[in-house]
Structure formats: C-alpha cells, structure tokens
Amino acid sequence: MEAGKKNALFCCVASLICLWTTAYGELTAAGVNYEVEALMGFKNSLHDPHNILNWDEHAVDPCSWAMVTCSPDNFVTSLGAPSQRLSGTLSPYIGNLTNLQSL
Numbered sequence: 271m272e273a274g275k276k277n278a279l280f281c282c283v284a285s286l287i288c289l290w291t292t293a294y295g296e297l298t299a300a301g302v303n304y305e306v307e308a309l310m311g312f313k314n315s316l317h318d319p320h321n322i323l324n325w326d327e328h329a330v331d332p333c334s335w336a337m338v339t340c341s342p343d344n345f346v347t348s349l350g351a352p353s354q355r356l357s358g359t360l361s362p363y364i365g366n367l368t369n370l371q372s373l
Contacts, residue, residue: 304366305346306332311363312349322354345369 306325309332313323325335333340339348346367364370 303330303332306330308363308366309335309338309346309349311361311366315361315363316356316358319355322351323356341369348372 306327306329309325310327313325316323322336325332325338329335331344332338332346333344337349337351338346339350341347347369348371349367350372364373
C-alpha cells in the first residue's frame with residue numbers, strides 16, 4: 271500500500287475513534303449519562319413536597335428537565351429551585367456535575 275493510502279486510512283480510523291469517544295465519553299460504565307446519574311443522586315437526597323424535580327432517571331439528556339440549565343455543549347451548568355421548599359442534604363453526587371456553576 272502506498273504511503274498516501276496509508277495516511278488516508280490512518281486519518282479515517284483516527285476520526286472514527288474520536289467520534290466514538292465523543293459520543294460515548296459522557297456515559298458511565300452502565301451506559302447512563304453521568305450527569306443524569308449525578309442529578310438523580312441529588313434528587314434522591316432531597317425532600318421535594320411539590321414534586322418539582324420530576325426528572326426521568328432513564329433520560330439521556332437532562333438539559334430539558336425543569337430547574338436545569340445547560341451550556342451550549344449540553345453540560346449542566348446551573349440548578350435552580352427557588353422557593354420550592356426543598357429540604358435535605360446535598361448528595362456527594364453533585365460533585366460529578368463538573369460544569370456546575372450555580373445552585
């Protein structure tokens with residue numbers, strides 16, 4: 271195989287690997303979005319009398335959930351629940367929201 275074809279093949283394989291890791295890099299070993307897992311841990315540690323955190327643990331993308339704000343890259347950046355009478359302790363799972371800027 272000539273050098274040009276080897277280079278092209280290498281570039282194609284490298285591109286596919288990059289795309290694969292980008293697509294699946296946000297998932298836990300169980301195939302769950304790590305931010306969904308963190309938010310569910312956060313939710314489960316709180317008492318939510320008005321059920322405002324009616325999030326779906328089977329969702330792939332938490333950016334459409336109530337009280338969740340995301341960056342343009344679809345990372346959770348803010349959680350807001352003013353005057354909703356939430357109580358409880360903050361779950362250590364919140365530390366897995368690495369792009370969280372405000373709570």
